[in-house]
Amino acid sequence: MKNLEKELKYLRQVLEEYEFTFQEILQLLDWSQKKRKLYKQIVNSWEEDGEIYLKRNGKYTLPEKEGFLRGEISIGNGNFGFLDIPGEKSVFIPGNYLNTAMNGDTVLIRILKDSKSPDKSREGEVYKIVKRDRDIIVGVFEKSMNFGFVRPKNAPRDIYISKKKTKGAQTGDLVAVKIYFWGDSEKKPEGEVISIIGNPQDTETLISALLIDNGIQEKFSSEVIKEVDRIEEDFSEELENRKDLRHLNIVTIDGADAKDLDDAVYVEKTDLGYKLYVSIADVSYYIKEGTELDTEALKRGNSIYLVDRVIPMLPRKLSNNLCxxxxxxxxxxxxxEIDFDARGKVIGNDFYKSVIKSKYRMTYTDVNKIFEGDEELIEKYSAVHKMFTEMLELSHIIRNTKKRRGSIDFELPEIKVVLDENKLVKKIEVRERGEAEKLIEDFMVAANEVVAEKLFWEEIPAIYR
Known part of the structure; x- marks a missing residue:
């Protein structure tokens, strides 16, 4: 199969000046007549997605040339919306022109000629729903005698719920609804209650609702959990393929409440300067490409840290245990592995798969106290006290080298929200950032820089951060 993205991009470029029938598109893209049926499906899908537009005369053109615009619609508390178009002013959509669109949907709109808004800005009408953002909506349930309905916060219409599909919800409950009919000009959307989240006055309920409303799942599917349970924990046969660093006094340094310790560090002084080891948990050993785990991790993208909870990217058996x-x-x-000279210049580096055994699970608080001369902690961690001193030296050298290169340290304060036992905000404070936090930041950035440089010189495509 040809690269359809490139084919579509080329077709859209040509359609800026011309219009084509389907037969002409076949010839333009050099598509075989033998697969005419398949290619017709592809062109139809492009038309359904709002990438191209089929006119009444049977010719395809660009939607923009016919007064259409494609984008994501935002619907607030009121019965109206806006079409967000990158680089352009938003288009106002009156409530009676939303045509079943919900907040976040990708839509094709038609620009209305008679703009009635006070500032004479453009107004539009939803012509087609290209892609639904989600089919699960959060709202407040209201019970009637033989049915119920849900009032969503960011949707223009109530959702009808038949009596058999209320799941026992009562008036005032915050619920999650799965929509199976999106409604039309005469009928409301219809759905079924799939979960009762709780009392909308409860903070924990509101946070759970916020997650559901943004398509964020706290729990993993049974398929993912089964896959995790099948992971073999014994990796003894893998050790011969890795460099053994278990003899080094490697440590992790994280916040006191951290559960997933994914990086560890070690520093030693050398004749030329310093040697830094930064070891990252090798998640790829446990998660193979194309598996349910891989797909779920890709969909989640990252762990989400909220005030009262963490939504992990990986199941806890991996994030808090194996990895x-x-x-x-x-x-x-x-x-x-990075070698620095005495002035902080990188004079050598190496990259390899390894096996480590962390000696201590250190916290930023304890390491900062060690730097401040806390005798009790210095005695407790005497085996690594000398290394911490060398870490601090190297950190200062790296930081000074960055300053000489013109690096800007914005030193933006990090805010910490403290909750009480009822999950209500008790206080807001600035999170302390001492030498330990800066040290780990310096080491991680240094590791990222040498990795980025290697990728650059070996011409390996990558995202730099």
């Missing part, structure tokens, strides 16, 4: 660099446990890692 967490817990102390006194053999762990599979990927290591970046």
């Amino acid at each position: 967490s660099l817990n102390p006194h446990e053999d762990k599979l890692t990927f290591t970046v």
